[in-house]
Amino acid sequence: MANTNKPILLNAFNMNCVGHINHGLWTHPRDRSTDYRLLPYWTNLARTLERGLFDGLFLADIVGVYDVYQHNVDVTLRESIQLPVNDPTLLVSAMAAVTEHLGFGVTVNLTYEQPYLLARRFSTLDHLTQGRIGWNIVTGYLDSAARAMGLTEQLPHDERYDRADEYLDVLYKLWEGSWEPDAVRRDKAARVFADPAKVHRVQHAGRYYNVDGYHLAEPSPQRTPVLFQAGSSGRGQRFAARHAECVFISPPNRQVGRETVRTLREELVRAGRRPDDVKVFVGAAVVPGATEAQAREKYADYLHYASREAGLAHFAASTGIDYAQYDLDAPVDYAPGNAIESATRTAKQHGWTRRRLLEMFELGGRYPAIVGTAAHVADELQAWVDEAGVDGFNLSRTVVPESYEDFVDLVVPELQNRGLYKTAYAPGSLRQKLFGEGDTLPLRHAGASFRQRAEAIA
Numbered sequence: 004m005a006n007t008n009k010p011i012l013l014n015a016f017n018m019n020c021v022g023h024i025n026h027g028l029w030t031h032p033r034d035r036s037t038d039y040r041l042l043p044y045w046t047n048l049a050r051t052l053e054r055g056l057f058d059g060l061f062l063a064d065i066v067g068v069y070d071v072y073q074h075n076v077d078v079t080l081r082e083s084i085q086l087p088v089n090d091p092t093l094l095v096s097a098m099a100a101v102t103e104h105l106g107f108g109v110t111v112n113l114t115y116e117q118p119y120l121l122a123r124r125f126s127t128l129d130h131l132t133q134g135r136i137g138w139n140i141v142t143g144y145l146d147s148a149a150r151a152m153g154l155t156e157q158l159p160h161d162e163r164y165d166r167a168d169e170y171l172d173v174l175y176k177l178w179e180g181s182w183e184p185d186a187v188r189r190d191k192a193a194r195v196f197a198d199p200a201k202v203h204r205v206q207h208a209g210r211y212y213n214v215d216g217y218h219l220a221e222p223s224p225q226r227t228p229v230l231f232q233a234g235s236s237g238r239g240q241r242f243a244a245r246h247a248e249c250v251f252i253s254p255p256n257r258q259v260g261r262e263t264v265r266t267l268r269e270e271l272v273r274a275g276r277r278p279d280d281v282k283v284f285v286g287a288a289v290v291p292g293a294t295e296a297q298a299r300e301k302y303a304d305y306l307h308y309a310s311r312e313a314g315l316a317h318f319a320a321s322t323g324i325d326y327a328q329y330d331l332d333a334p335v336d337y338a339p340g341n342a343i344e345s346a347t348r349t350a351k352q353h354g355w356t357r358r359r360l361l362e363m364f365e366l367g368g369r370y371p372a373i374v375g376t377a378a379h380v381a382d383e384l385q386a387w388v389d390e391a392g393v394d395g396f397n398l399s400r401t402v403v404p405e406s407y408e409d410f411v412d413l414v415v416p417e418l419q420n421r422g423l424y425k426t427a428y429a430p431g432s433l434r435q436k437l438f439g440e441g442d443t444l445p446l447r448h449a450g451a452s453f454r455q456r457a458e459a460i461a
């Protein structure tokens with residue numbers, strides 16, 4: 004096993020809702036996730052994560068409802084499977100106000116809003132967080148969302164990425180190209196706030212979007228937010244290779260993870276970037292204890308409250324397959340669909356039946372849990388880094404807030420003792436902290452080519 008000694012990156016993985024990944028745990032007596040509507044729930048979380056030197060809080064989001072399982076939303080509503088779900092972007096300012104370093108990776112679906120408005124929202128968040136904002140680029144995978152937004156169905160899978168490619172070009176023009184770095188003078192004596200010669204009108208006429216306008220926000224610390232992406236299909240990886248700086252994967256084991264990371268890094272090189280220009284985060288659920296027995300006891304307690312069926316209903320929406328129609332051991336028809344291609348492909352490769360999936364989802368979700376002492380958890384995380392080549396983890400929550408507190412109090416010191424985790428934050432923006440190459444996109448990133456020429460070659 005090669006020990007690369009790379010510092011492990013950590014994001015907490017959460018969502019502005021009750022049931023996120025490990026379904027059913029909201030019914031645990033100590034769980035507070037039904038407080039997601041209240042600001043202290045989020046500000047306390049942000050403080051805990053910063054105490055643990057987490058790199059970021061990754062907020063998922065979904066537009067649409069999970070109505071594939073049993074062709075209705077009954078289980079979704081009863082178990083609160085990402086429904087109700089509130090807007091994630093509105094949480095960020097409050098959490099930024101009580102922290103100094105924590106980054107925020109926020110999911111926003113680009114399909115249902117114009118790039119002009121989304122550009123301003125992220126610039127605003129980048130200003131208010133002083134350069135700590137990231138965007139998880141998603142295009143959606145639910146027909147229920149398309150119907151709610153006045154369409155009959157979604158675009159086909161690959162075309163969603165084509166459209167997103169153009170969307171990103173428009174955003175780069177606004178974020179990178181509209182205002183030159185020295186456009187803002189704030190010169191009271193000369194009565195010049197901004198120099199008109201240095202603020203440029205963006206004119207984009209494309210296949211999907213037409214924009215004729217000036218970016219509404221002045222340049223923010225990072226300009227383009229740190230770009231996250233989570234698609235692992237072939238087309239998804241090509242999209243990531245052009246745009247992403249952080250990629251989130253959820254392979255079922257380290258072998259599949261290694262393959263996914265390898266193909267992604269190859270795509271990066273093909274796109275003219277360096278293989279390590281993307282930080283790869285893998286989803287993980289961790290249940291640590293002071294002793295092995297305590298961890299096992301806690302896990303057994305959690306299992307009483309977890310809902311395997313809710314995990315299955317969630318997975319049904321991800322793959323577009325209604326598992327309720329299959330007998331427990333019947334082979335499932337994994338015909339190509341229009342949802343998350345990589346999820347369907349993995350399920351097909353492993354021939355997962357309904358029984359197998361229910362076994363896998365014992366904690367209510369798809370991430371295999373790491374249960375044990377801090378030393379055991381650290382061994383497992385280290386093995387993922389060494390064997391699969393990932394850079395860090397998106398830690399899904401179990402019972403909150405204790406799952407975060409346990410991780411910070413038990414696992415973080417163990418990782419630090421092994422020299423695998425930072426002991427203080429580095430200064431600077433989220434991008435600078437992650438890559439150490441400055442606040443803005445490096446010149447070899449596609450977005451940098453949209454800067455005004457003098458700036459791009461500076």
Ligand SMILES: Cc1cc2nc3c(=O)[nH]c(=O)nc-3n(C[C@H](O)[C@H](O)[C@H](O)COP(=O)(O)O)c2cc1C
Pocket residue numbers: 062063064065066110112140141142143144232233234235236237238239240251252253286342343344345346
């Ligand atoms: C780990 C992971 C997390 C994701 N999180 C979200 C999310 O929060 N919201 C969303 O709309 N889609 C989410 N997706 C879906 C992806 O953005 C993408 O639409 C999907 O993976 C389809 O891409 P693919 O077929 O290339 O894998 C996620 C996918 C993965 C694998």
